Amino acid sequence: MKSVFNFLIKPVKSRYNNEIDVDGKKLIVNTEIFNHQYISREAEVISIPLAFETPIKVGDKVIVHHNIFRRWHDMRGVERNSSNYIKEDLYSCDIEQIYAYKPSISKNTKETWKALDGYCFVQPIKNKDMFANKSENELVGILIYISEDAKKLGLNIGDLVGITKSSQYEFHIDGKLLYRVSNQHILIKYEYKGDEEEYNPSWARSSS
Numbered sequence: 001m002k003s004v005f006n007f008l009i010k011p012v013k014s015r016y017n018n019e020i021d022v023d024g025k026k027l028i029v030n031t032e033i034f035n036h037q038y039i040s041r042e043a044e045v046i047s048i049p050l051a052f053e054t055p056i057k058v059g060d061k062v063i064v065h066h067n068i069f070r071r072w073h074d075m076r077g078v079e080r081n082s083s084n085y086i087k088e089d090l091y092s093c094d095i096e097q098i099y100a101y102k103p104s105i106s107k108n109t110k111e112t113w114k115a116l117d118g119y120c121f122v123q124p125i126k127n128k129d130m131f132a133n134k135s136e137n138e139l140v141g142i143l144i145y146i147s148e149d150a151k152k153l154g155l156n157i158g159d160l161v162g163i164t165k166s167s168q169y170e171f172h173i174d175g176k177l178l179y180r181v182s183n184q185h186i187l188i189k190y191e192y193k194g195d196e197e198e199y200n201p202s203w204a205r206s207s208s
Helices: 148-152
Strands: 007-011 019-022 025-028 042-047 061-064 085-087 090-093 098-102 119-126 136-146 160-163 169-173 176-182 186-190
Touching: 007 061, 042 090, 119 160, 136 148, 136 176
Parallel strands: none
Antiparallel strands: 007 042, 007 090, 019 025, 042 061, 061 098, 085 090, 119 136, 119 176, 136 160, 160 186, 169 176
């Protein structure tokens, strides 16, 4: 089965990521089907579009929009699937609903996540201002995953960068709190002072 314009995907584990392991037993931490924080966003690519070329290949893992796997209730209270639903464990999504991809492992090479062109993923750092009311520095972070076009701008994984206010879109990937940021909203590349610490709260680590 192939789609002309969309990707065909399936959730890696399940549609929802609302279980934790406690002493060998599964504990459901949330039963609300509409809460996006507990919806799985990691999928495996089953088929790629016929209409255009893409760096994403069959078998790759992708990070997708939370609405793809989310169930919802209509006005009558009947539970429905999203418009992306085709059948159980098979969904359709367009390129705009994919935010990062990880090439399938080959030749014993461990691949990492890659951002699609135009964007990077930034991990916030701890706020060192003792008078600040937030634990993280919202405008400074470390580049964790970058796009190919970001490399052409002179950006590299591990760079400490400044970003514009309110430009972050929150993700939890592999147990890390990350922000997806447009390359255009990366304003400056800083030199490390040596006292920077990654900000990664426990609730983000437990969501992987």
